[in-house]
Amino acid sequence: QVQLQESGPGLVKPSETLSLTCTVAGGPINSAAYYWAWIRQPPGKGLECIGIIDHSGNTFYKPSLRSRVTIFVDMSKRQISAKLSSVTAADTAVYYCTRGWSGVGALESWGPGSLVTVSS
Amino acid sequence: QSVLTQPPSASGTPGQRVTISCSGSSSNIGTNTVNWYQQFPGTAPKFLIYSNNQRPSGVPGRFSGSRSGTSASLAISGLQSEDEADYYCASWDDSLNGPVFGTGTKVTVL
Numbered sequence: 001q002v003q004l005q006e007s008g009p010g011l012v013k014p015s016e017t018l019s020l021t022c023t024v025a026g027g028p029i030n031s032a033a034y035y036w037a038w039i040r041q042p043p044g045k046g047l048e049c050i051g052i053i054d055h056s057g058n059t060f061y062k063p064s065l066r067s068r069v070t071i072f073v074d075m076s077k078r079q080i081s082a083k084l085s086s087v088t089a090a091d092t093a094v095y096y097c098t099r100g101w102s103g104v105g106a107l108e109s110w111g112p113g114s115l116v117t118v119s120s
Numbered sequence: 121q122s123v124l125t126q127p128p129s130a131s132g133t134p135g136q137r138v139t140i141s142c143s144g145s146s147s148n149i150g151t152n153t154v155n156w157y158q159q160f161p162g163t164a165p166k167f168l169i170y171s172n173n174q175r176p177s178g179v180p181g182r183f184s185g186s187r188s189g190t191s192a193s194l195a196i197s198g199l200q201s202e203d204e205a206d207y208y209c210a211s212w213d214d215s216l217n218g219p220v221f222g223t224g225t226k227v228t229v230l
Contacts, residue, residue: 037219047157047165047208047221060217096164105212105219106155106170113164 002027004097004111012118018087022080022097022111029078030055035100037107038071038082040093048093053080054102087118123148124209124222131228132199140225142192142209148220152212154192156185159206168207169194196227204229 003025012018020038028034037052051061051071061069070083080097095116099109125143132138142154153172157165167176169185172192182197192211196203209222 039219046224047210049219049221052218062218063216100219101170104153104155104171105210106153106167107157107165107210107219108167108170108176110164110166 002099002109004099004109006095006097006111006114008095008114008116010114010116012087012091012116013120014088014118015086018082018084018091018116018118020082020084020095020097020114020116022082024078024080024099027099027109029073029075029080033102035102036071036073036080037098037100038080039096039098039107039110040091041096041113042090042093050084050095051082052100089118092116092118123213123216123220124211126207126209126222126225128223129226129228131230132196133230134199134201136199138196138199138227140194140207140209140227142194142222144190144192144211144220146190147215148190148211148213149187149192150190151214154185154187155210156183156194157208157210159208165208199229201229203227 005023008020035054053059053071068085094113096113097111098107100107156169158168159165172187173185184195213220
């Protein structure tokens, strides 16, 4: 059973860059059977995918965030990372690291989430 | 900003059947399979249904899913108090090249 654990700064100032990491344990990090996605949920609101990365390193980002987000994999550390630049209060959310099934798209594993608040 | 539309709430008494709808378009539900997630307050979503109507191991049989055209639905038969949660549908969107979610439905057990 794969385990995902996010880590983040907790508090970020407006206009700064938000950096998140997800450590993967108990499962492959580079398998064609899976892809990795960062999902966020603003307080009291629904779920939103900010971007994904597949086993080949191909990335797809939410169009409205494309200019600000980067997702990458560090194989040696077994980590999936996300960076979101020029943050505003609208980026305040719980950020989830997830693993999805290639082809089916289902997000079958979720980390517990990391709350990030953007405030001065 | 969600791509898929769900009713904001649904409710029922213990033992009743509750159905949640999910409406999408040809670029998502009309082309790709639908998945459902259950979320309790303060916790991460849980994988509930995949490929329209398949249950992962450990999910009770009272949860079932279906898809028709550009819509899908989740049914909870024999509603129990522990089913009180938020439910989200999701599907892959070919236009966005990523998963899209529904607006979420809060299920209340009366």
